[in-house]
Amino acid sequence: MESAEYHGALAALAWQIELGADECIADAPVNRYDVPATVPKVAKAPAAAQTPAVQIPQNTVDPVVVAQQVASAATDLDGLRAALAAYDHCELKRGARNLVFSDGVAGARVMIVGEAPGRDEDIQGKPFVGRAGQLLDKMLAAINLCRDESVYITNVLPWRPPQNRDPKPEEVAMMQPFLHRHIELANPDVLVVVGNHSCQALLGKRGITRLRGNWTEARGKPALPMFHPAYLLRNPAAKREAWADLLSLQAHLRDTK
Ligand code: URA
Numbered sequence: 001m002e003s004a005e006y007h008g009a010l011a012a013l014a015w016q017i018e019l020g021a022d023e024c025i026a027d028a029p030v031n032r033y034d035v036p037a038t039v040p041k042v043a044k045a046p047a048a049a050q051t052p053a054v055q056i057p058q059n060t061v062d063p064v065v066v067a068q069q070v071a072s073a074a075t076d077l078d079g080l081r082a083a084l085a086a087y088d089h090c091e092l093k094r095g096a097r098n099l100v101f102s103d104g105v106a107g108a109r110v111m112i113v114g115e116a117p118g119r120d121e122d123i124q125g126k127p128f129v130g131r132a133g134q135l136l137d138k139m140l141a142a143i144n145l146c147r148d149e150s151v152y153i154t155n156v157l158p159w160r161p162p163q164n165r166d167p168k169p170e171e172v173a174m175m176q177p178f179l180h181r182h183i184e185l186a187n188p189d190v191l192v193v194v195g196n197h198s199c200q201a202l203l204g205k206r207g208i209t210r211l212r213g214n215w216t217e218a219r220g221k222p223a224l225p226m227f228h229p230a231y232l233l234r235n236p237a238a239k240r241e242a243w244a245d246l247l248s249l250q251a252h253l254r255d256t257k
Pocket residue numbers: 114115116117118121126127128129130132133155195230
């Protein structure tokens with residue numbers, strides 16, 4: 001089974017379990033919200049002989065397929081933002097204050113892909129505005145980049161996970177079509193993929209300590225995995241490697257001008 005299909009099926013199942021449908025009572029799904037356009041006329045049987053009619057429509061909504069459809073229909077970044085804002089299949093949206101779509105300059109050569117909004121980002125509706133974001137700005141400034149001029153920033157998840165918990169695979173699967181379209185529409189020269197969850201979502205790999213600093217390709221673009229700034233706040237010794245990666249990014253931008 002294709003991975004999008006697999007994660008879609010898994011997400012649909014998890015969603016149903018969350019809604020309380022944790023028992024299988026029929027061979028086919030019953031969508032009780034599906035109102036038929038016309039009510040079929042049934043000949044009235046004598047009251048005693050009536051048996052309840054069970055309707056078994058075959059249509060179930062696959063959140064990943066819906067995401068693929070609406071994301072691919074977006075023809076520009078505003079359209080994509082609107083499509084995300086209207087997408088109702090991700091539970092994270094219900095607990096979030098704001099959609100966190102992007103910050104920086106659309107069309108910049110560098111696109112940074114983070115993991116998910118935290119508290120500050122949720123409040124402001126912008127990625128990387130908390131402590132990790134301030135460190136990110138300093139890191140970028142060290143190689144003469146800045147979000148107001150030369151960088152575009154987004155996250156794998158556009159809504160804050162409760163208590164900043166890790167993204168679930170089904171949430172990532174649902175948001176992946178939006179992220180892929182986001183990259184297509186922003187069309188950067190280079191992707192900087194920060195943190196393990198972003199690497200998992202974009203490169204299909206984890207293990208940031210091994211991946212970081214090694215240029216690879218994602219969505220047809222050169223991609224540089226790097227430590228997440230939040231990790232650097234907790235592990236200042238790793239700033240040494242982060243600095244090496246920033247220099248590598250600077251050199252790449254210079255050499256591919
Ligand atoms: N961490 C992220 O990965 N993204 C943000 O926007 C903020 C913190």
